[in-house]
Amino acid sequence: MGLQCGIVGLPNVGKSTLFNCLSNAKAQAANFPFCTIEPNVGVITVPDERLTKLTEIVNPKNVVPNVIEIVDIAGLVKGASKGEGLGNQFLANIRATNAIIHVLRCFDDDNVIHVDGSVDPIRDKEIIDTELQLKDLDSIEKKIQKVEKMAKTGGDKEAKKTFDVLTVYKNHLLAGKSARTAPVAEEDQEYIADIWLLTAKPVMYVCNVDEASVNTGNAYVDKVKAAVKEENAEVLIISAQIESEISQLETYEERQMFLDDLGLAESGVNKLIKAAYKLLNLATYFTAGVQEVRAWTITKGFTAPQAAGVIHTDFEKGFIRAEVTKYEDFVKFNGSEAAIKENGKLGIEGKTYIVQDGDIMHFRFNV
Numbered sequence: 001m002g003l004q005c006g007i008v009g010l011p012n013v014g015k016s017t018l019f020n021c022l023s024n025a026k027a028q029a030a031n032f033p034f035c036t037i038e039p040n041v042g043v044i045t046v047p048d049e050r051l052t053k054l055t056e057i058v059n060p061k062n063v064v065p066n067v068i069e070i071v072d073i074a075g076l077v078k079g080a081s082k083g084e085g086l087g088n089q090f091l092a093n094i095r096a097t098n099a100i101i102h103v104l105r106c107f108d109d110d111n112v113i114h115v116d117g118s119v120d121p122i123r124d125k126e127i128i129d130t131e132l133q134l135k136d137l138d139s140i141e142k143k144i145q146k147v148e149k150m151a152k153t154g155g156d157k158e159a160k161k162t163f164d165v166l167t168v169y170k171n172h173l174l175a176g177k178s179a180r181t182a183p184v185a186e187e188d189q190e191y192i193a194d195i196w197l198l199t200a201k202p203v204m205y206v207c208n209v210d211e212a213s214v215n216t217g218n219a220y221v222d223k224v225k226a227a228v229k230e231e232n233a234e235v236l237i238i239s240a241q242i243e244s245e246i247s248q249l250e251t252y253e254e255r256q257m258f259l260d261d262l263g264l265a266e267s268g269v270n271k272l273i274k275a276a277y278k279l280l281n282l283a284t285y286f287t288a289g290v291q292e293v294r295a296w297t298i299t300k301g302f303t304a305p306q307a308a309g310v311i312h313t314d315f316e317k318g319f320i321r322a323e324v325t326k327y328e329d330f331v332k333f334n335g336s337e338a339a340i341k342e343n344g345k346l347g348i349e350g351k352t353y354i355v356q357d358g359d360i361m362h363f364r365f366n367v
């Protein structure tokens, strides 16, 4: 589906260092391909232990994991919303993404220059938030101008409603808050869908820390956590520097040992990709045959025919039914279709079935 997460932040906070670790296949567990579309866009495999387990059980000829795209966006500076520092171009890059990974500098290092002269992730976050909010205010005001007249001069209910919803967003942004937290009912959010607000995109924060803070965090991280408490956003603690050291190591074993020494269960890059996938509100279902075991990406809430349509539009059009095995049952019965059936674990589902994360699907269809 080509869903994208953009890496956003002030200059020199570690965005490209992180991106380069993602792009270095060696940084990852054995099977971790990466390819670059453009210099700053990478297609990245989503690590999934379930896929590994299914592969062990089925032993297929081919394995296809899920991927997402990560974009390394150049640093924003104060005034970006007014076009400073190539601001317009970078903001357009953000607009094209589906979610935002906001990197905050949480490490001290006199050798690494900070554009504002000191390390202060809260101030940094506010600078970025403000630029994005100002840009969104522009978009909102332009749209308000379009509907205002119709909304005020008579019976156009739709225009009136649009105007009202836009006004809620406008006031929220004017109060220095992001669109994603505006008090607007989910069904009313469609009134702004056509203007792709930057601050309506889901966000997560990466606190880029020094080596000593990678397990416990530090005072900067604590401040970030406190500042975003209301946002209900994920805050990851990652050291881009450590990640880049990991990526220099040749073998999987060496990298595991390095992680063990640091007391880390998995690399920051792994955590980051998983969190990004979650941020995009995606779910995974699997197909598992001897030819191919494959993970498929769907939006949460997809029905069985919609999910089938991800494989091929014909599957959706000609959908008859789906045979569904839960991942846990598949593992429990070691992939044996007979055992799964005998134990009543093969679900026969129709057009209204909502596919669940981890379902193993087999579609019946007519063409």
Ligand SMILES: Nc1ncnc2c1ncn2[C@@H]1O[C@H](COP(=O)(O)OP(=O)(O)OP(=O)(O)O)[C@@H](O)[C@H]1O
Pocket (backbone or CB within 6 Å): 009, 010, 011, 012, 013, 014, 015, 016, 017, 018, 073, 074, 075, 076, 107, 109, 112, 208, 209, 210, 211, 239, 240, 241, 242
């Ligand atoms: N956790 C860390 N500890 C120490 N140094 C770090 C850490 N993370 C990154 N750096 C260093 O900070 C510098 C800036 O990093 P990087 O180039 O990744 O920033 P950036 O956010 O991509 O900047 P720009 O917006 O200019 O592209 C590099 O010298 C990098 O090695």
Ligand SMILES: [Mg+2]
Pocket (backbone or CB within 6 Å): 015, 016, 017, 072, 073, 074, 075
């Ligand atoms: Mg960079």
